[in-house]
Amino acid sequence: MQNVALAVTQRVPPGFEVLAQGQVLWVDVSLYGKSLGLYEANINLEHVVFIKPAELIDAVKQQFNDDPGLRVQLSAALEQPLLRNGNLACSSNGNAPSCDYLETQTVGIIYDENNSRINLFLDRQYLPKKDAESSFYQASVESENAFLHQQNLNFVADENYQSLSVQGTGSLGVTESGYLNADWLYLGQRYRHANHQQIEMNNAYFRQDLWQRFYLQGGMMDSRDIFSNSGGNINLSQLPIGKIRGLRAGSTLAWINPTQVSRGTPVSVFLSRNARIDAYRDEQLLSSFYLNAGAQELDTRAFPSGSYTITLRVYEDNQLVRTETVPYTNTGVSSLDTFQWFLQYGVEVDRDSQRTGDDRRVVQGGLRMPLTDTLSLTAGTTVQSDAHYWEGAADWIHGFNSGPLDGIMTARTSYLSGSGGARGNIQQINYNDGFSLSFYRSAMSVPDCNSQGLNYGFSGCYQSTNLMFSMPFAQWNANVGYSINSSEGRYRYRSELSDSDGDHQGGVPWERIYETRSRSHTWQTGVSRSFTVNEMNINTGVSAFIRNDSGQQRTDKGGYLNISLSFSGRRGGNDVSSNTSLGANYQNSQRGAGQLSYNASYSRYIDESGQNELGSSIYGVNSKTLSALTYARASGQYGNGSLTVSDAYDKVANRHAVSGSGSYSSSLLVDRTGLYWGRWGDGRPASAITVGVDSEEENRASQVNVMIDGRGQTDVRSNSRALFTVPSYQPTNVDINESLKAPTGISSEIRRGAGTRTAFMVPGKVLRRNIEVTSRYTWLGKMLDEQDQPLVNGIPLNVLSWTPLGEGGFSLETTRPMKQLYLMRGSQFYQCAMTVQAMRDVVRYVGTTRCAGVTLANIPPAEQKQAQLMTVRQGHGSEVPVAMKMN
Known part of the structure; x- marks a missing residue:
């Protein structure tokens, strides 16, 4: 410091030596605009030296960052002279652009001499402390326990085959974060004279979440929760984990708030x-x-x-x-950097299992261990009395930033080993960056590939490889794909076979058959383009393929050419919109003659929601077959339904084949306020939101608009309650506003309950939103007295608001329909008939109405009280209100 002062002194004009030696001052030190307090410093013409740097270091650490590396850097810098950089202060350079700012990789200051202030700047790698925010969602405290059941029915029927399936999922809240859940399936099938019925319970368990991080579960359960956020999202794609009756414990990601753990x-x-x-x-x-x-x-x-x-x-x-x-x-919301685990013990529940008694007991477990933020290892095992299996996998995700590569790559590899010589492996790579690349390979083997004995989840040997690459160029999109599949024998349901397979129609669809050795490989490439001409969407594409199947004697080569046109329309200013499409496809290959298929479809939407639709389409192949179908789809407060009827005509055989299909899905809620019927959710354990609309009127004319998570809108009428099934363990936004579809002559105003609310609930919970609505009726007309003179200066007794328009004209509002208007003028009372002549939007035109005199005793009690109140106010000289609402 003495050497620096000496050098400065040598350059200072005579008489200013004191300034060169420096002055001790108290200065206000700010860190990015936030004051750290007053500190003592020795300031000369070029440098600043803090007298007690340790105190300043502690202030920075307390308010900004407590990284040990920052403390070391501050200690090294603040104990040495720092350049003033006074020329960067806004008060000294006339507020030049970027004044009061200094970029540094260590520690720097700007001394503002005019304001006796020092602005401190740090290396940008040291970020300020973040506000403490929970990484977990909090359950909505207003939610209550309830029983919620979702049911879904599907049927299909033709001359030879009929099928009916009904599935249901029920959740019952028990504790604050615990619930009972059960889901079941009924399947009834008929093929010609054969029948098959099946009732299956997939899950029936109780689950209790602990500290938002762990869960305990007991009962009958399959493996679906293990592979989702409900059970830690532990991906064991090859390990045999079936349905058991027993106990399970593990970690959960269900409560994690992804916005707080963004990657x-x-x-x-x-x-x-x-x-x-x-x-x-x-x-x-x-x-x-x-x-x-x-x-x-x-x-x-x-x-x-x-x-x-x-x-x-x-x-x-x-x-x-x-x-x-x-x-x-x-890299998106990733859970690779969290440790997750599960462990379960129980008895297998598998109708195809040949095991009995103690042989069916099984212990299974798995964990995912993070190595870095983007790399994790997963391992799992299944242990039975006479067999065991284990699987290990590695998951990696990486973001590139190297010239043309600036996308995200995900990769996974896994390996399975089991007793009896069972082996399996999977490799998977996906990359997306404008262009996309995907590769997937899986293989499974057992010592005797042609054995038809059933193993625990395995039969036969097979290998499958798929590679797909797509890339846009100009206005086109090109793709290349390759696949190879081989099998040494495995079990498959007959309904899974292709139509060209001879075994497809050889028996009932639900029969399980053994498929012998097969091998196929295919190359396919193509280009496509989509563009718009005069509001018409045009899609074109051409592709070629090479396919080699072991069941065929020679390689097949061919190609496709397709084109489709579609356009939308809307009728006038109403809500009815439609969509029309036309398309054609030509296919040719060495194994068959050229085939031309064509199609046309028309659909019409009943409202803006797009959930209520009517439509029809036709489809033909060459001149041999022609199929036509018509369908209807509806969605409302009480569920979703669809119905389709089709007819396929074979011109060669001169035969019609008529078939039909349909579905209906809904949900049922039972809570302490009653029973409600509503829409289907997604079939998984769910929670519910009910919206009740209360109104003073007895009718249900008023409506409020309800939007769930910004998807679709539903109008709920007054004096009714609507049920909305929502996903559990997921934040749901509920937006409630006045409906834009007001009945003619009526407008509505929400007095309580409007706005947006976010809810987070575990399964088996319900959140009630109670809405109060007031209806508004607007009247417009002209009043005449008994002498056909304009009735002026009258004060109405039974209206909400009143606006005189001169010469007896008026505009008024009421909260309910009325047949008579009562007025008071001085000490006289009048009765005016309100007969609606026409309605436009929310206005009711009553035209000219003649008012007759009436005594106070002959007007309704409510209006009598209003008149007495107004008379008292006039007697006290108070200003008389234009109109007052009567309760």
């Missing part, structure tokens, strides 16, 4: 003043932010996935002051 790398910006920041990816504007001074972290949740460079343009007072470039990687 995007942090993007921070350091501002000395309030500013606007525009974030660009190349020339694409991703978002704009208006931020206060300070060290700010941008909200990148809406940024697209990938690994790329972001350019930040900082504007102060609408002027660009600087540009910063930062790398960014977003």
Whole structure:
């Protein structure tokens, strides 16, 4: 320090030596616009030295970041003289662009001499402390236990085959985070004179969540929850995990809030003043932010996935002051960096199993262990009395940022080994970056591939490989695909076989048959393009293939050519819209003659929701067959349904084949307020939201609009309650507003309960939203007295609001329909008939009405009280209201 002062002194003019030696001052130290307090410093013409740097270091650590590396860097810098950089202070350079800002990779300051303030700047790798936010959702405290059941019915019928399936899922809330769940299936089939019926219970268990991280489950259960967020999303794609009766414990991701665990790398910006920041990816504007001074972290949740460079343009007072470039990687919401596990013990429940007694007992477990944020290992095992299996897998996700590659790649490899020589392996790669590449290979083998004995989840040997590459160029999209499949024998249901297979029609569809050795490989390539001409969408494509099947004597080569046209229309200003499409496809190959297929369809939507539809279509092949069908689809407050009727005509055989199919799905809720019928959810354990609309009127004319998660809208009438089945373990937004579809002559106003609300519930819970609605009736007309003179200066007694229009004209509002209007003028009372002549939107035109005098005793009691109140006010000199609502 003495050497520095000496060098400065040698350059200072005579008489200013004291300044060169420095002065001890108390200065206000700010870190990105936030004051850290007053600190003592020795300040000369070029440098600043803090007297007690440890106190300043502690203040930075407390308010900004407690990273040990930052403390080391601060200690090394603040114990040494720091350049003043006073020329960067806004008060010294006339508020030049980017003043009061310093970019540094260590520690730097700007000394504002005019304001006795020091602005402190740090290496940008040290980010400020984040506000403590929970990474877990919190259950809606207003939700209550209820029983919710979803049911779905499907049927199909033709001359030879009829099938009916009914599935149901029921959830009953028991504790704050525990519930009972059961799902079942009924299947009835008839093929000619053969019948088959089956009733199966897939799950019947109780589950209790603990501390939002773990769960206990007991009863009969299959493996679906293990592979979802409900059970930790542990992917064991080859390990045989069937249905058991027993106990399961494990970790869960159901409560994790993905917005708090986003995989995007942090993007921070350091501002000395309030500013606007525009974030660009190349020339694409991703978002704009208006931020206060300070060290700010941008909200990148809406940024697209990938690994790329972001350019930040900082504007102060609408002027660009600087540009910063930062790398960014977003791999989406990933759970690879969390430890997950499950363990279960029980008895197998498998109708095809040949095991009995103690042989059916099984212990199974699995875990996923993170190695890095993007790499994890998964392992699992199944242990039986006489057999065991284990599977190991590795999952990796990576974002590239190297020139043309700036997309996301996911990869997975797994290996299965089991007693008896069972082996299996899977390799999978997916990459998406404008172009996409996917590769999938799976193989399974047992020592005796041609054995028809049933193993635990395995039969025969097979191998499958699929490769697909697609890439856009100009306005076209090209794709190349390759697949190879081989089998040494395996069990399959007859209904799974292709129509060309001789065994497909050889028996009942539900029969399980053994498929012998087969091998096939296929190459396919094509290009397609979509464009619009005069509001008509046109899709074209051409492709070629080479296919070799072991069941065929020679290689087959061929191609496809297709074109389709579609356009939409709307009738006038109403809600009815339609869609029409036409298409043709030509196919030719060495094994068969050329085949031309063609189709046409028309659909008509009844309302704007797109959930109620009527339609029909025709489909033909050459001139030999022609099929026609018509369908209807409806969705409403009490469920969703569809019905289709079709007829296939074979011109060669001169034969018609008529068939029909349909479905209906709904949900049922029972809680302490009653029983409600509503829409189907998704068939998984669910929760519910009910919306009750209360109105003073007895009729149900008023409506409110309910939107769930921004998808679809439903109008609920007054004095009714609607049920909405919503996914559990998932935040659901409920938006309630006045309906735009007001009945003619009536408008509605929500007095209580409008707005948006977010709910998060476990299965078997219900959240009630109670809405109060007031109806408004608007009347327009003209009043005459008994002498056919305009009735003026009258005060109505039974209206909500009143506007005189002169010469007896009036406009008024009421909360309910009325047949008589009562007025008071001075000490006289009048009765006017309100006969509606016409209605336009929400206005009721009554035309000219003649008013007759009436005594106070002959008007209704409510209007008598109103008149007495107004008379008292007039007697006290109070201002008389134009109109008052009567209760």
